[in-house]
Structures are given as C-alpha cells and as structure tokens.
Amino acid sequence: xxxxxxxxxxxxxxxxxxxxxxxxxxxxxxxxxxxxxxxxxxxxxxxxxxxxxxxxxxxxxxxxxxxxxxxxxxxxxxxxxxxxxxxxxxxxxxxxxxxxxxxxxxxxxxxx
Amino acid sequence: xxxxxxxxxxxxxxxxxxxxxxxxxxxxxxxxxxxxxxxxxxxxxxxxxxxxxxxxxxxxxxxxxxxxxxxxxxxxxxxxxxxxxxxxxxxxxxxxxxxxxxxxxxxxxxxxxxx
Numbered sequence: 759x760x761x762x763x764x765x766x767x768x769x770x771x772x773x774x775x776x777x778x779x780x781x782x783x784x785x786x787x788x789x790x791x792x793x794x795x796x797x798x799x800x801x802x803x804x805x806x807x808x809x810x811x812x813x814x815x816x817x818x819x820x821x822x823x824x825x826x827x828x829x830x831x832x833x834x835x836x837x838x839x840x841x842x843x844x845x846x847x848x849x850x851x852x853x854x855x856x857x858x859x860x861x862x863x864x865x866x867x868x869x870x
Numbered sequence: 871x872x873x874x875x876x877x878x879x880x881x882x883x884x885x886x887x888x889x890x891x892x893x894x895x896x897x898x899x900x901x902x903x904x905x906x907x908x909x910x911x912x913x914x915x916x917x918x919x920x921x922x923x924x925x926x927x928x929x930x931x932x933x934x935x936x937x938x939x940x941x942x943x944x945x946x947x948x949x950x951x952x953x954x955x956x957x958x959x960x961x962x963x964x965x966x967x968x969x970x971x972x973x974x975x976x977x978x979x980x981x982x983x984x985x
C-alpha cells in the first residue's frame with residue numbers, strides 16, 4: 759500500500775500567518791492516464807472531512823483562494839496564505855492513484 | 871442536492887457483525903461509486919472499500935476477509951457488513967462519494983464495540 763507521510767503533525771499559527779504542510783508518498787502518484795490523484799481535505803472538529811484541493815492543485819468548489827496545492831511525483835504541499843480562525847482542524851492528504859486508496863496521518867492546525 | 875446519510879447500531883458486541891446503511895439522495899448509484907471510510911476516536915482516516923457504479927467492489931486488504939459492501943439501487947442504499955468485530959473497530963464510520971472533482975460525505979455514525 760502507498761504510505762503518505764505528512765509533516766508536521768502539529769502546526770501552530772497566528773491569524774494571518776502563511777503555513778505549509780508536506781505530504782510525501784512512498785510511490786509516484788502519477789497515473790498512467792497522466793493525472794495525479796492527490797487530494798487535500800480539512801476536517802474541522804466534530805465534522806466530516808471537506809475536500810479543499812483535487813488533482814494536486816485544483817481548488818474545490820467554494821474553497822477560499824488562500825488555499826493552494828502544488829507538487830508532483832512523490833512530493834506535495836498544501837499552503838495556506840494567511841491563516842484564518844476557521845482554518846483550524848486536521849488536514850489530510852489522500853491518494854487515489856494506487857489501490858487501496860490511502861490517507862496521510864494528518865496535520866493538526868492550531869491557532870495561537 | 872446530494873446527501874448521504876449513515877445509519878446503524880451505535881453499540882455492537884465483540885465478535886458480532888456490524889451492519890450499516892448509507893442512504894443516498896441526489897445521486898444515482900448506477901452512475902456513481904460509494905466508499906466507506908472509518909475513523910477511530912482521535913485517530914486518522916482509513917478507507918475501507920468501495921462499490922462501483924457497475925456493482926463491483928474493492929476492499930482494503932487489511933480488512934477484506936471480514937468486509938462486504940453491497941447495494942440496493944431501487945432504494946438508493948449502500949450496505950456495509952463487517953464480521954468478527956473487535957474493540958479496535960470502534961470508530962466513526964462514513965460513507966462518501968469520492969469523485970475526481972466533487973466529493974460528498976455523510977455525517978458519519980459512531981459505532982462502539984463493547985460488551
């Protein structure tokens with residue numbers, strides 16, 4: 759199974775600060791169809807996960823443009839340009855290139 | 871408006887079988903896949919398996935021997951059955967439509983395995 763390693767596991771930020779989360783895969787996530795099926799989710803406390811980014815860098819519907827995704831192959835990054843209070847929660851990367859679908863272990867964003 | 875809603879018992883005894891239902895609205899099961907994902911308390915997300923639009927299934931190899939996913943398209947329902955439950959199966963169980971561009975999640979149902 760593909761292992762997704764997220765760092766850091768905990769991130770403490772002030773309002774307005776820009777932060778990045780890394781997701782490294784044990785295998786390339788580039789599919790034979792040319793797509794890279796790497797996604798980012800935010801799970802706010804007590805809620806279901808909400809998708810932020812699809813196919814590495816595409817912003818989900820209704821997701822603020824302070825969120826951005828980048829990367830290729832095995833290394834991916836989620837950036838939040840100007841953290842807001844509503845961004846607190848746990849961020850997960852997920853890959854769907856290789857079966858079974860797997861999630862990263864999560865990065866908890868705390869607001870200072 | 872797409873909605874998924876999980877239902878099932880909140881408490882299951884060890885060694886028993888868990889049966890959960892995901893009721894889907896706003897999506898056709900013959901055109902869309904539905905996955906089951908679980909999350910133990912305070913821990914991360916684990917994909918359990920999927921039923922594809924053609925009715926085929928794929929499962930996480932770690933639990934494949936205990937898991938079965940099926941559906942009733944006439945009722946827009948997807949079912950999860952997992953046998954030989956242990957305390958480590960205590961988790962929030964979600965059903966979700968994980969499309970390439972769009973995804974939809976249920977609110978989840980908490981299942982506790984305890985005698």
